[in-house]
Amino acid sequence: MAIGSRLAAQTALIPAMLIALVVYCGSTGWTIWISLTSSRMLPNNNFVGLRQYEILFANERWQVSVQNLALFGAMFIVLALALGFFLAVLIDQRVRAEDLLRSVFLYPFSMSFIVTGLAWRWLLDPTLGIAKIAHDIGFESIQFDWLVRQDRVIFTLLAAAIWHAAGLVMAIMLSGLRGIDQEIWKATRIDGIPAWRTYIFIVIPMLKGSFATATILMATSVVRLYDLSVAMTNGGPGIASEVPAKFVMDNLFERQNIGLATAAATSMLITVVAVVAPLLYAQNRAAAKAAG
Amino acid sequence: MSGIQVRSLKKSYGALTVLQEIGLEVQPGEFTVLLGPSGCGKSTLLSAIAGLDEIDSGTIEIGGEDVTDREPSQRGIAMVFQSYALYPTMTVRGNLSFGLKVKRNTRAEIEKRVSWAADLLQITPLLDRKPGQLSGGQRQRVAIGRALVQDAKLFLFDEPLSNLDAKLRTEMRVEIKKLHRELGMTIVYVTHDQIEAMTLATRIAVMKGGQIEQYASPDELYERPATLFVAGFVGAPAMTFLPGVYRAGGSPAIELDAVRVPAGSLPLAGPVGDGTEVILGVRPEHVALAEDGAVGQIVDATTQFMEPMGADTLGWFGLGSQRISARLAPQRARTVNGPVRLALDLRHASLFDKATERRL
Amino acid sequence: MRKNARGLTPARIGLYAFLVISAAFFLLPLYVMIVTSLKGMPEIREANMLALPHTPTIAAWVKAWSSACTGLSCNGIQVGFFNSVKIMFPSVIMSIAVGAVTGYALSLWRPRGVALLFGILMAVAFVPYQVFLFPLVRLFSFAGLNSSLPGIITVHTIFGLPTMTLIFRNYFAGIPLELMKAARVDGAGFWRIFGSIMLPMAVPIIVVAMILQVTGIWNDFIFGLVFAGRENFPMTVQLNNIVNSTQGEREYNVDMAATMLTALVPLAVYFISGRWFVRGIAAGAVKG
Numbered sequence: 001m002a003i004g005s006r007l008a009a010q011t012a013l014i015p016a017m018l019i020a021l022v023v024y025c026g027s028t029g030w031t032i033w034i035s036l037t038s039s040r041m042l043p044n045n046n047f048v049g050l051r052q053y054e055i056l057f058a059n060e061r062w063q064v065s066v067q068n069l070a071l072f073g074a075m076f077i078v079l080a081l082a083l084g085f086f087l088a089v090l091i092d093q094r095v096r097a098e099d100l101l102r103s104v105f106l107y108p109f110s111m112s113f114i115v116t117g118l119a120w121r122w123l124l125d126p127t128l129g130i131a132k133i134a135h136d137i138g139f140e141s142i143q144f145d146w147l148v149r150q151d152r153v154i155f156t157l158l159a160a161a162i163w164h165a166a167g168l169v170m171a172i173m174l175s176g177l178r179g180i181d182q183e184i185w186k187a188t189r190i191d192g193i194p195a196w197r198t199y200i201f202i203v204i205p206m207l208k209g210s211f212a213t214a215t216i217l218m219a220t221s222v223v224r225l226y227d228l229s230v231a232m233t234n235g236g237p238g239i240a241s242e243v244p245a246k247f248v249m250d251n252l253f254e255r256q257n258i259g260l261a262t263a264a265a266t267s268m269l270i271t272v273v274a275v276v277a278p279l280l281y282a283q284n285r286a287a288a289k290a291a292g
Numbered sequence: 293m294s295g296i297q298v299r300s301l302k303k304s305y306g307a308l309t310v311l312q313e314i315g316l317e318v319q320p321g322e323f324t325v326l327l328g329p330s331g332c333g334k335s336t337l338l339s340a341i342a343g344l345d346e347i348d349s350g351t352i353e354i355g356g357e358d359v360t361d362r363e364p365s366q367r368g369i370a371m372v373f374q375s376y377a378l379y380p381t382m383t384v385r386g387n388l389s390f391g392l393k394v395k396r397n398t399r400a401e402i403e404k405r406v407s408w409a410a411d412l413l414q415i416t417p418l419l420d421r422k423p424g425q426l427s428g429g430q431r432q433r434v435a436i437g438r439a440l441v442q443d444a445k446l447f448l449f450d451e452p453l454s455n456l457d458a459k460l461r462t463e464m465r466v467e468i469k470k471l472h473r474e475l476g477m478t479i480v481y482v483t484h485d486q487i488e489a490m491t492l493a494t495r496i497a498v499m500k501g502g503q504i505e506q507y508a509s510p511d512e513l514y515e516r517p518a519t520l521f522v523a524g525f526v527g528a529p530a531m532t533f534l535p536g537v538y539r540a541g542g543s544p545a546i547e548l549d550a551v552r553v554p555a556g557s558l559p560l561a562g563p564v565g566d567g568t569e570v571i572l573g574v575r576p577e578h579v580a581l582a583e584d585g586a587v588g589q590i591v592d593a594t595t596q597f598m599e600p601m602g603a604d605t606l607g608w609f610g611l612g613s614q615r616i617s618a619r620l621a622p623q624r625a626r627t628v629n630g631p632v633r634l635a636l637d638l639r640h641a642s643l644f645d646k647a648t649e650r651r652l
Numbered sequence: 653m654r655k656n657a658r659g660l661t662p663a664r665i666g667l668y669a670f671l672v673i674s675a676a677f678f679l680l681p682l683y684v685m686i687v688t689s690l691k692g693m694p695e696i697r698e699a700n701m702l703a704l705p706h707t708p709t710i711a712a713w714v715k716a717w718s719s720a721c722t723g724l725s726c727n728g729i730q731v732g733f734f735n736s737v738k739i740m741f742p743s744v745i746m747s748i749a750v751g752a753v754t755g756y757a758l759s760l761w762r763p764r765g766v767a768l769l770f771g772i773l774m775a776v777a778f779v780p781y782q783v784f785l786f787p788l789v790r791l792f793s794f795a796g797l798n799s800s801l802p803g804i805i806t807v808h809t810i811f812g813l814p815t816m817t818l819i820f821r822n823y824f825a826g827i828p829l830e831l832m833k834a835a836r837v838d839g840a841g842f843w844r845i846f847g848s849i850m851l852p853m854a855v856p857i858i859v860v861a862m863i864l865q866v867t868g869i870w871n872d873f874i875f876g877l878v879f880a881g882r883e884n885f886p887m888t889v890q891l892n893n894i895v896n897s898t899q900g901e902r903e904y905n906v907d908m909a910a911t912m913l914t915a916l917v918p919l920a921v922y923f924i925s926g927r928w929f930v931r932g933i934a935a936g937a938v939k940g
Contacts, residue, residue, distance in 0.1 A: 008842035009761035012768065016817065017752040019810050020772045027787035030778070034786065043790070045929070090671055102930075103923070104675045107682075110922035110929070112871030114888045114913045116893055119681040120909060122688065133700045163678065171930050199771075204792040214779075223780045227873040231892060248782040258786055276778050344833050365839030377834035381852035390848065391838030438834075 035262035052263035074220040086167025117231025120160035150240035176210030194261035299348035328499035370439035378423040449481040520649040540566035552614020569646040578637040579618035588635035712905035732890030743808035750898035751816020794833040797879030823857040
């Protein structure tokens with residue numbers, strides 16, 4: 001390879017390398033470092049070990065955030081996977097207007113979380129939203145005020161998030177389904193196996209890759225959850241719908257406590273690594289096995 | 293036009309040595325074919341000559357200049373690839389002129405060369421089409437055209453006809469031969485098809501396991517193969533190999549499994565030791581039925597079966613536990629059966645040392 | 653896919669019923685948004701959400717566009733719209749340009765350190781943005797990029813790099829190596845090959861990249877909030893300000909009109925691009 005061209009290639013990679021080193025690695029490192037210091041409004045270099053983390057985990061707002069995210073995350077992933085998979089299976093049954101249906105299920109994904117949050121907030125407005133419809137029909141006693149109930153508000157975010165993401169899961173599952181050898185259906189028909197059994201015991205195991213992909217994508221967006229919470233409820237009522245990302249933002253910019261904020265951010269990072277790494281590893285193993 | 297000198301070229305991929313101290317000299321204007329089975333190193337050698345792959349040691353000279361450290365575009369070469377490698381988003385004209393543009397030729401010069409090449413290869417009506425709109429054969433011509441416009445010292449072809457169907461392959465073979473005769477360029481051509489090699493080449497380098505077994509004209513390869521491998525690779529139907537022991541003396545002979553063949557008429561390079569284990573190679577066209585008045589050493593054989601091949605029939609006969617094939621006229625073959633007497637014309641046969649596999 | 657006798661078996665009817673109900677669920681918020689934005693406030697208070705407007709009016713849309721109040725000023729969300737446009741065009745171009753060149757260099761040239769660089773890029777795709785925020789803010793204020801248009805553009809380029817590099821790298825990796833060899837024999841170097849051969853061949857993946865980036869950057873909220881500066885707040889941030897910081901009476905129709913306006917661009921991209929959108933998701937979803 002010519003020296004000239006090799007040099008050109010390395011030069012062309014300089015922006016990426018700069019970004020990778022300075023921004024990605026450097027920032028991460030600095031954030032972790034700050035979380036180990038006593039920084040408040042401005043960064044200082046007083047090493048305090050894990051004290052910020054102790055404060056963090058004793059903080060009620062943080063505890064609620066984490067609980068919310070765990071509950072939300074688990075339910076979101078499971079329900080979105082289920083709904084997305086189900087929709088994909090249905091669409092795969094050679095229905096008419098498949099393109100139209102797919103467009104309808106997938107368009108929410110193109111909308112921003114702010115738009116999603118605001119639309120759903122309006123929909124679930126305790127006075128004028130769906131609650132009012134129920135009242136008008138005659139169900140006076142039904143209160144659809146989950147948006148303002150501390151013990152229920154997280155489910156409103158859940159509904160909005162599933163609405164947003166199910167289409168994406170469906171798209172991933174659909175391409176997975178289409179990649180399955182059609183001969184399998186002939187074989188199961190000859191053997192007399194009912195369709196639902198085929199789906200549960202044969203198809204789903206074959207779609208491990210699609211499930212992994214969808215799960216990883218959703219897990220990543222769950223941890224990032226911020227816009228939706230801000231738009232729908234701004235963490236309320238009270239701190240009932242706080243999420244970790246919002247905790248970091250608030251402490252970073254409003255409360256001026258960067259030590260605590262970076263500790264929170266680092267905790268988020270560790271959680272993501274802990275969850276995603278085994279999934280990726282499993283995916284790699286599956287791919288390597290398939291490649292033989 | 294100029295020649296090539298390759299000296300002591302060595303290349304390895306990790307622990308695997310792909311080219312073992314290769315030496316090759318191509319005269320200006322020659323059509324040299326690198327022939328061999330997959331994995332013999334012929335494509336690697338071509339890539340090395342082109343400068344596309346780095347080598348471990350050795351030198352390469354093109355036109356008298358040492359180009360070992362130079363980039364492909366600075367070696368004065370042009371190349372035609374197996375998959376044509378045409379730039380899909382450019383028209384044929386664009387493909388032909390790209391290299392010239394990169395080398396900063398004037399527009400007039402580019403126009404002149406492109407028209408000349410297009411005319412020569414009869415692709416002028418295709419100049420404004422894109423590769424996706426062309427047939428396989430047309431793409432092949434464009435690929436050759438791209439090489440021709442370069443005014444290169446050396447033309448490299450990497451199995452250019454492998455992707456074409458049989459009929460097209462035969463046509464293109466004739467075209468390439470004509471081009472060489474008209475333009476007289478120096479060519480190094482890689483193929484695994486021995487018929488292609490035999491029809492196109494001035495000299496063929498038969499390669500095996502990273503080494504050149506023999507580098508000679510097609511006739512030389514056919515009539516006097518230097519090794520067992522070359523003898524078996526070149527020529528179809530294949531040569532028959534009969535293992536045996538050489539008996540030297542006043543009337544030398546070869547002891548085969550069941551018969552003893554007088555070996556006086558064998559064209560040997562030098563004396564062969566008594567008791568040497570040898571392999572006798574005889575081509576089917578040099579084996580005939582004795583009663584037809586054929587010349588040669590007579591042996592007794594039994595008829596086994598006939599293989600009709602159209603113009604000839606290949607007859608298979610048993611010599612004890614060994615088997616020998618003979619080219620017969622179809623009508624004659626039909627009348628042959630049972631014990632026969634075969635005449636082996638040993639003046640055209642080959643004798644190989646069993647251990648070294650080299651020609652004696 | 654099940655083989656099925658055509659015709660309306662009960663199972664088939666059930667299938668379509670479920671699909672229609674699901675479709676209704678997905679369309680509901682959009683319908684409600686549009687319908688609400690076309691009503692007057694009295695009607696919103698009285699009638700129920702699902703009802704069509706008595707006398708549809710675009711007054712709310714006009715107000716949202718030109719005179720809604722975003723914090724201190726009341727110039728409507730058009731300010732945010734134009735900001736988003738100003739942010740989007742350079743960001744999309746830069747992030748795709750850097751990603752394309754990086755993906756090209758990684759897949760077809762492989763200089764030293766390739767595996768490591770690629771590994772870092774891929775890992776970053778999973779990291780929550782909050783980890784990078786503070787150091788970036790400090791870095792930018794040091795470089796004078798804080799609260800500025802160049803700042804937000806740089807941020808989008810930085811965070812678009814992993815996905816863009818991935819899809820371009822995967823695309824270029826599928827190009828036959830003999831094409832590179834032919835170009836080298838022709839004398840073309842790194843940039844010549846990129847500009848004359850690879851880029852024209854990459855048009856399909858560029859379209860996909862544009863879809864991903866236009867949607868992602870337009871919909872972004874957090875980066876716009878932190879890095880763009882008050883005068884450059886994108887539409888999403890302005891929208892949130894309009895709806896969530898209104899004093900006194902909320903004008904739901906204006907809110908919904910503003911929301912729809914913000915959603916228009918990505919929706920348009922979505923419906924125009926059709927299959928390409930799905931292809932974009934598939935390309936971006938293939939991580940690791």
